[in-house]
Amino acid sequence: MTQQATGRKLSFTQGFGETERQVLTDDAVEFLTDLVVKFTPQRDELLAARTGWQEEIDRGELPDFISETNSIRNSEWKIRGVPSDLLDRRVEITGPVERKMVINALNANVKVFMADFEDSLAPSWDKVIDGQINLRDAVNGTISYTNETGKVYQLKPNPAVLIARVRGLHLPEKHVQWQGEAIPGGLFDFALYFFHNYRQLLAKGSGPYFYLPKTQSWQEAAWWSEVFSFTEDRFELPRGTIKATVLIETLPAVFQMDEILYHLREHIVGLNCGRWDYIFSYIKTLKNHSDRVLPDRQSVTMNKPFLSAYSRLLIKTCHKRGAFAMGGMAAFIPSKDAEQNAMVLAKVRADKELEATNGHDGTWVAHPGLADTVMEVFNRVLGDRQNQLDVLREHDAPITAAQLLEPCDGERTESGMRANIRVAVQYIEAWISGNGCVPIYGLMEDAATAEISRTSIWQWIHHEKSLSNGQLVTKALFRQMLKEEMLVVREEVGEMRYHAGRFSEAAQLMERITTQDELIDFLTLPGYELLA
Known part of the structure; x- marks a missing residue:
C-alpha cells in the first residue's frame, strides 16, 4: 500500500486496518513525510561518521575531549530553561508503551x-502502532485496560508527567520505506507522538517532551535540534516548545x-546517566583495546x-549550564520473599543514596515497587528543594x-x-517473540543489559582472556557452555514454555553474534529481522 504525500511517497508494507488509520491519518503521514525527506540524508551521514570514528578507535586511538570545541566548554552560557512541570524529576519510572504498563x-x-x-x-x-494509541x-486521560479476569485499570488524578523515548538513530522502521529504504525509527516515533498529542x-x-537515546556526538544533537525547530516552525509554535533529555549512554x-x-540549548532540559548502555558502549568502543576488557557484569x-568519573562529570557539566543531571536505572524487581526483598531494597537504597549525595536531580526505576524506597532517599537529600x-x-x-x-578491575x-x-x-528469545522488557533472575532486563552480557563474552574470546579458574575463553568453550546452559534454561522455564518459545532461534543468534570476528553493533538489528 502506498500513501501519496505532497508529491513524494512513503510506502507502507503493512495494510491499514482500523488501528493504523487512527494513527496514520493523511495529515500525520504528510508531516512524517516532510521529516523523512528533509532529515534522512543527514541521518545517514551521521551514521557513516560513527563508523569512521570507530575505525580510528579500532586502530588504536582513544576517545578524548575535542580541542576544536574548547570555546564552547570554556565560555559562559546556559540552556534556554526548564518547563515548570519538569522542575521536579526526583523519581522517574521507565517501561514499554503497552497499555497496562x-x-x-x-x-x-x-x-x-x-x-x-x-x-x-x-x-x-x-506494538509500535498500539503504543502511539x-x-x-493517556494524554487525553481516556486510557483504561481490562485484564482477562475483568480487573479494570484506569488513570488516577494527577498522573506522572509523560516523556516519550524514541528509537535511536541507528534503528530503522522497516514497515515504512522511502526511496526503497526503511525510514529512521526515531523520526516515525517522534512525528506521530508529537502530531497527535502536542x-x-x-x-x-x-x-511534547522526549528522551533521546544512543547519541554519540554533538552533530547528532544538532540534527535533533533542527528536527525540533523545523517542527515548531511548521506548527507555528514558539521556539523551545519541544523539550528533550539526552541519554549519555555512549562512550x-x-x-x-x-x-x-x-547545540540543543533551545530544547534540552537535561542529560541522563544511561549506565547500562554506557557499560555496553565502553566494551563496544574499546573492543580492540586488550588492556580495557571488563570483568563480570555483576562487578561493574x-x-x-x-x-x-562519568557520573560526577555529568552532574558538574549539567548544573553549570542550568540543566538537569539524571541518575541511572535501578533494574531490581521487588521479591515476594520478605528476606530477599529486604536485601533488594537495601541495594537499591545504597545505589540511590550515592546518586543523590553526588548531586543528581533524580533517578530511574524499572518497577513501581521500588518507587517509595527511592522517593524517600531523594526526599531526604532534597529537603524542600525541587532539584x-x-x-x-x-x-x-x-x-x-x-x-x-580507566581499566576496571x-x-x-x-x-x-x-x-x-x-x-x-x-x-533475545523474549525480544524476537515481541517482548522487550523481561524479568530474569530478579532484574528487569532490557536490550542494554543483554548487550553487556553478549559483548563481554565476545571481548573475552577476542582477546584470549582466561577465567579466574584458569580456563581460556575460546569459541569452543563458549559453544560448549551455550549448549549446557540451554539445558539449564529449558529446565528452569519448563518443557511446555521451552517448546512453545523461540529458544533455539535465540541460541543460534546468540552463537552467531558472539563468535563472529566482527562485533555486531546492536543485537536489536539482526533481532529485528526475526520480528514481525
Whole structure:
C-alpha cells in the first residue's frame, strides 16, 4: 500500500486496518513525510561518521575531549530553561508503551514516566502502532485496560508527567520505506507522538517532551535540534516548545556533554546517566583495546572509578549550564520473599543514596515497587528543594580522559560467563517473540543489559582472556557452555514454555553474534529481522 504525500511517497508494507488509520491519518503521514525527506540524508551521514570514528578507535586511538570545541566548554552560557512541570524529576519510572504498563507507570509514586519505544520495546508493527494509541489515550486521560479476569485499570488524578523515548538513530522502521529504504525509527516515533498529542499536552500545561537515546556526538544533537525547530516552525509554535533529555549512554558522548547541551540549548532540559548502555558502549568502543576488557557484569558497579568519573562529570557539566543531571536505572524487581526483598531494597537504597549525595536531580526505576524506597532517599537529600541545580561541584578536580577510560578491575568467573549466556539467550528469545522488557533472575532486563552480557563474552574470546579458574575463553568453550546452559534454561522455564518459545532461534543468534570476528553493533538489528 502506498500513501501519496505532497508529491513524494512513503510506502507502507503493512495494510491499514482500523488501528493504523487512527494513527496514520493523511495529515500525520504528510508531516512524517516532510521529516523523512528533509532529515534522512543527514541521518545517514551521521551514521557513516560513527563508523569512521570507530575505525580510528579500532586502530588504536582513544576517545578524548575535542580541542576544536574548547570555546564552547570554556565560555559562559546556559540552556534556554526548564518547563515548570519538569522542575521536579526526583523519581522517574521507565517501561514499554503497552497499555497496562502505561497506566500503572503513570499512577506510580513517581514524578515522570518515560514511555519507551526503544530499549524495552520489541518494535513489531502492532506494538509500535498500539503504543502511539496508548500514549494518545493517556494524554487525553481516556486510557483504561481490562485484564482477562475483568480487573479494570484506569488513570488516577494527577498522573506522572509523560516523556516519550524514541528509537535511536541507528534503528530503522522497516514497515515504512522511502526511496526503497526503511525510514529512521526515531523520526516515525517522534512525528506521530508529537502530531497527535502536542495540542492536548500544551492545553493542560505540559508539552511534547522526549528522551533521546544512543547519541554519540554533538552533530547528532544538532540534527535533533533542527528536527525540533523545523517542527515548531511548521506548527507555528514558539521556539523551545519541544523539550528533550539526552541519554549519555555512549562512550563518545561523555567527551561531548557541553557541546551536546550547547547545540540543543533551545530544547534540552537535561542529560541522563544511561549506565547500562554506557557499560555496553565502553566494551563496544574499546573492543580492540586488550588492556580495557571488563570483568563480570555483576562487578561493574557505579563506584568503579571510570563510572564514578562519568557520573560526577555529568552532574558538574549539567548544573553549570542550568540543566538537569539524571541518575541511572535501578533494574531490581521487588521479591515476594520478605528476606530477599529486604536485601533488594537495601541495594537499591545504597545505589540511590550515592546518586543523590553526588548531586543528581533524580533517578530511574524499572518497577513501581521500588518507587517509595527511592522517593524517600531523594526526599531526604532534597529537603524542600525541587532539584539539585545548586550543587555545582565547583571544587572537584577536573576529570580527565584517562579517568573516564580507566581499566576496571574484577574477576572473570565461570559462573559469571554462564549467567551472561542464560540472561542474553532468554532476553533475545523474549525480544524476537515481541517482548522487550523481561524479568530474569530478579532484574528487569532490557536490550542494554543483554548487550553487556553478549559483548563481554565476545571481548573475552577476542582477546584470549582466561577465567579466574584458569580456563581460556575460546569459541569452543563458549559453544560448549551455550549448549549446557540451554539445558539449564529449558529446565528452569519448563518443557511446555521451552517448546512453545523461540529458544533455539535465540541460541543460534546468540552463537552467531558472539563468535563472529566482527562485533555486531546492536543485537536489536539482526533481532529485528526475526520480528514481525
